[in-house]
Amino acid sequence: MNGAHAIIDTLTGCGVEVCFANPGTSEMQLVAAIDRQDGMRAILCLFEGVVTGAADGYGRMADKPAATLLHLGPGIGNGLANLHNARRARTPVLNLVGEHATDHLHHDAPLTSDTAAVARPMSDWLRLSRSARDLAQAGAEAYAAAMTYPGRIATVIVPADHAWTDGAAPAGPPALPVPPRSPRPVIGQAADALRATSGPCCLFLGGRALREDTLVQAGRIAAATGARLVCETFPARQARGAGRVAVEKLPYFGEQAEAFLRQFDTILFCGAEPPVSFFAYPGKPGWLSPPQAQLIRLAGPAEDVHAALADLATALDAPADPALVQPPGEHPPLEEGPLTPASLAAILAGLIPENAIISDEAVTAGVALQAMTVGARPHEWLSLTGGSIGQGLPVAVGAAVACPDRKVIALQADGSGMYTNQALWTMAREGLDIVTIILNNGSYAILNIELARVGVRDPGPKALSMLDLTRPAINWAQLSESLGVPATRVATTGAFREALAHSLATGGPRLIEALL
Amino acid sequence: MNGAHAIIDTLTGCGVEVCFANPGTSEMQLVAAIDRQDGMRAILCLFEGVVTGAADGYGRMADKPAATLLHLGPGIGNGLANLHNARRARTPVLNLVGEHATDHLHHDAPLTSDTAAVARPMSDWLRLSRSARDLAQAGAEAYAAAMTYPGRIATVIVPADHAWTDGAAPAGPPALPVPPRSPRPVIGQAADALRATSGPCCLFLGGRALREDTLVQAGRIAAATGARLVCETFPARQARGAGRVAVEKLPYFGEQAEAFLRQFDTILFCGAEPPVSFFAYPGKPGWLSPPQAQLIRLAGPAEDVHAALADLATALDAPADPALVQPPGEHPPLEEGPLTPASLAAILAGLIPENAIISDEAVTAGVALQAMTVGARPHEWLSLTGGSIGQGLPVAVGAAVACPDRKVIALQADGSGMYTNQALWTMAREGLDIVTIILNNGSYAILNIELARVGVRDPGPKALSMLDLTRPAINWAQLSESLGVPATRVATTGAFREALAHSLATGGPRLIEALL
CATH class of the missing domain: 3.40.50.970 (Thiamin diphosphate (ThDP)-binding fold, Pyr/PP domains)
Known part of the structure; x- marks a missing residue:
């Protein structure tokens, strides 16, 4: 061999x-x-x-x-x-x-x-x-x-x-390392802090803390203590939707995140490091946790956060039923009209199938999408963890291969989608059950915001052209078809609803280009 | 500032x-x-x-x-x-x-x-x-x-x-390093070797040795000594076509290259390192120069090879006129029929415009393309120097920006073109004068050859599927249009000739998808 x-x-x-x-x-x-x-x-x-x-x-x-x-x-x-x-x-x-x-x-x-x-x-x-x-x-x-x-x-x-070269032989499966558990004194310190605190406190959740069964432990702690549940801005995989324990999301921009966290006297970090701003800006904060707050590391990202939260719930004599369980959202019919990030999000929220997986590289449109879908049918949300664009379509491919019985929805901004558009071909070859929604706003929209935030005043045409994707406009539906994925372009709420409902009802890959 | x-x-x-x-x-x-x-x-x-x-x-x-x-x-x-x-x-x-x-x-x-x-x-x-x-x-x-x-x-x-941060100021242009020249004794040794050799000898040319004026010096040496002129398989930029000093190309596959070089008693390396095989194969050679030959390094890639060849021509009292000047090729009309790499190459050879720049990432189809175009109108040929596919379309973009008055032709294999298909968008945005010819054979054809060469016998369907690009077939014309570059698909000699002539006569980017 x-x-x-x-x-x-x-x-x-x-x-x-x-x-x-x-x-x-x-x-x-x-x-x-x-x-x-x-x-x-x-x-x-x-x-x-x-x-x-x-x-x-x-x-x-x-x-x-x-x-x-x-x-x-x-x-x-x-x-x-x-x-x-x-x-x-x-x-x-x-x-x-x-x-x-x-x-x-x-x-x-x-x-x-x-x-x-x-x-x-x-x-x-x-x-x-x-x-x-x-x-x-x-x-x-x-x-x-x-x-x-x-x-x-x-x-x-x-x-x-x-x-x-011959002469080799397979090796047996290795012993796998056991994740380290938070020591008992850390659990005790966390329990004491939650009991003693007079002001608002939160569990700051990330990594494996955002799985469904671990969120239940966090929800039990919330039931026992009134702690708020907050999560990192870009979790790798978050269980959410109706019936799941709901978590507030830390805002993206550093100054908003810092202002949000300033309300807490005590923060417990569970499966997450303390958050920092994504980029540095002149005169804006990098470290986001309030300096006067009590910060406790219950479990780091590489520690067994499920065990830590279960142990903490036990230490607090928390009730069996979690607080903060998300009720189903209302999805009233929308007025017909041009498609916007908000109306797209509202339609999506009503149509997400049970147990769907969302691969989110929607970038600027993502905030509305997340806010509107909190009460959708239970689903899991995969975010752009490292900020390097071009992740969304490939992650959808991998999720569909791992979970062939679940519907995958890729929420994909146009600029970032271009980095790895080749993923569409693999979706077609493998017949993957993925509905890709291209949020085509014809720009690197986030950079238009960032240009001002880093202090650039009155950008000229050359600078603005670096953020513009309309000359020429990319026809994503045509691009998708060229790589074997059937596609449609829509610009109104009615057309989007119809296209999404049809795509979700059909097996195999589909692409909807939403002109925003 | x-x-x-x-x-x-x-x-x-x-x-x-x-x-x-x-x-x-x-x-x-x-x-x-x-x-x-x-x-x-x-x-x-x-x-x-x-x-x-x-x-x-x-x-x-x-x-x-x-x-x-x-x-x-x-x-x-x-x-x-x-x-x-x-x-x-x-x-x-x-x-x-x-x-x-x-x-x-x-x-x-x-x-x-x-x-x-x-x-x-x-x-x-x-x-x-x-x-x-x-x-x-x-x-x-x-x-x-x-x-x-x-x-x-x-x-x-x-x-x-x-x-x-403010408080900075521009720096002045730096002094630029002067390229080192081959020492006089090296020139003398090379001249002696060329005079003394009784058997066949060659100048092995690479890098800057393949510019038009430097090739003239090599051609003068050939006129004085009868030396053959051979170049590396993948030059960065080679002047060629009618009226230019013609150079033979070292074959790609190591055993063919070794057999080719075995005929020489003396090899002078000019702007190139001694060649080695691209990949290793069980039992096949890596070093390609014959062990009994006299190998002389006239100038390495980072030495002034133009000066070295001019000095050598002087030392040899070489005539002013170079030998091996390429006569114009004959381009008789082809029979109508399905397009093949050979017929495509023959049509291209007759239509290459004066002073065109060819960006070649044709991979398996490239051998015919190079052989058939030796007598085309004078042009320059840019090869895939490092073997990392996805170079062809971007290099065409850069060449067109550097030389806005010259026509650029990108000869692009389908598999490698997919790595950086985004280049088409920049061609459209900048209105670059590039005709892209996609050689669509629906496979990583080179890997079908390599699979056998590394000793894999009877590959099964899973292995073959890793080399196949037909499930689904990529529609390159559609892909091109989606990114703003007008495109056409052709499958016959007549349709290709018409499309190429039309595209070359039109300014701005065009794409021709040649179904082979």
Whole structure:
């Protein structure tokens, strides 16, 4: 057995079932190994940013890694931006990056680069295979690294000769590390603080704290103490909708976030670090928590936040039933008229199917979308965790692969969608059950806001042209059809409602271009 | 004056006229500075791989750098693959990469990454600005680094607070390094070798040796000695066509290249390193030069190869007129029939306009295209230097910006074109005079060959599906129209000839999808 077969068999033995791939010559042995391994599905993506973004979406929903298959330094280079987002989401991802054969590297052939150096900035864990026999072991270690709670980016660099040389054997599944639990004194301190506080307090929730069953624990604490529940602005995966414990969202802009948090005397951080502003601005705050408040780290993002919240609820003798359970929203019929972010959000809120997954890269339109859908049917919301645009469509791909029985809705801004439009092709090839809604406002709208916020006054035509996407206007419906996804363009509330209802009722990928 | 204005004024003072940009919030001050500097044109690209590939195409034709404007670590990450190609082309490129304000970095905000570590693997030179006042000096040093003969990738990391803080001033243009010349004894040794050799010899040409005037020197040496002229497989920029000194091309596959070079007793390397095989294969050679031959390094890629060849011609008392001048090709009318790579190449050969620039990412179809066009009207040919696909359309963008009076033809394979299809939008926005020909064969055809070459026997359906682009078939004409570039699909010789003639006669961007 050659090294390629040994590592692929090792990974399937660990439970890795999917490989998102954009292979080249140096990965052909790995392609052949996947070909012969029935336990691994291979999904071709036409650009590496789709590969890594899909692995992120898959990992967020499956809570285990997909493998990626990437071609040398430039291949992982193209995948870095969405690995950055995956890393910020703390998603388990397992990258297999092909490398030239070891005795070819010194030739400095045209495609040679320092592959490890390219991969390292966005890898939590990185390992260069040492031999054909070592390759399977590297794969097993990578699986354990990726599965380190709640998830990490693990990268194995696979020299071609290690893949093609015989004499290798699969490695057994590794022991997985157990997530650390918050120590008892921390639970006690948190309980004391909530009991003693005279002013408003909140649980600041992030990461795994936003899963349905963990939110129930937070809701129990709210029932016992009156604490507010607030979450990070861009959670990796949030359970929400009618019947779920509702959470307030921290505003995006730093000064608004700081003003919001200033009302609290006590903040418990649960699965999240204390929030900071996304960007720096002249004279505006970076650190957002109020200086006079009591800040308690109940559980960090890499600690078992479900256990911490359950322990805290027990310490507080909290009732079994959570507070803050979201009632179903009212969705009165809208007046007919031109489509706006608000009317689009209102229509969407009424039509989100039970158990849907939302991949949200709506950027400026996202605020209305989130606000209007709090009382929709229960669903999960995946946000742009790392701020590197081009995540939305690939994450939708990965989520649909992980959850074939659930409807996926991609809320996609036009500018950011362009970075990884190739994802539409994979949706078509795999027949994924995804409805993509392009929020086409013809601009990098967020940057029009940011231009003023960083202090640029009276921008001229050259500056404004850098934020404008109307010359030429992109026809997203046509783009979608060219890549095999049926599409329609709408500009009115009635047309959007009809298109969305039809798309949701139909299986397979569909795209609706909403002209805003 | 703030740091942003100071560095932009510094760069325009150096002669930098163009900035290919995909900015975000942290680059808004640089956008504002470019806005107010009439000497710098700003060109928006909708993905960073287009930005860096366009800068490559620009630099190859202008022999000076364009600036790029990129957003933080993920932004330069998305640009790495085409920086890899630019680095292998030894193109001058000057990257400006925005970074968070220095006092924001410690907050580890969502978009924070180790920007320098991301940039470094594909940068020949990298500098982090130290202050608002230092930023302009960093820009001047970057210009000198980029202009180090024949060209280098220089990267300046620009913290947002250095850009927005006042008290800065532009720096003067730096002294540029002079390219080193081959020492007289090397010229003498080369002349002696060419005079003494009894068997066949060749000049192996690459880099700047393939410019028109330098080829004349090589042709004079051929006239004096009978030496053959051979060039690297993927030159950055080669002058060719009728009336130019003709050069044989080293075959792509290593065993063919090795067999080709085996005929030579003496090889002089001129502007090129000794060639090596692109990939390693079990049991096949990596080093391609014959072991018994005399190998002489007349000038490396970073030495003044024009001077070296002129000095060698003088030492050999070479005649003024070069040998091997290419006669015009015959372009007899073709029989009507389905389009093939060969018939497409034959039609193209007859229609290439005088002084055209060809951006070639045709991959498998490229061999026929190059062979058939040797006697076309004089033109320049830009190849995929670093093997990282997704270069062709962006390089065409940059070449068209650098040379607005010349027609650019992009020969683009379908699979590789998908990596950076966003380049079409910039062609439309800027009205660039580019005819893109998509060679649509519905597959990663090269990988079907490579699969066998690396020893994979009887690939199954899963492996073959990784190389197939027909499920779904991509409609490139529709994709092009969606991004604002008028397009047509053709499948016969007659339709292709008519479409090409029409497109070449029309100004502005056009796309022809050739179904092969």
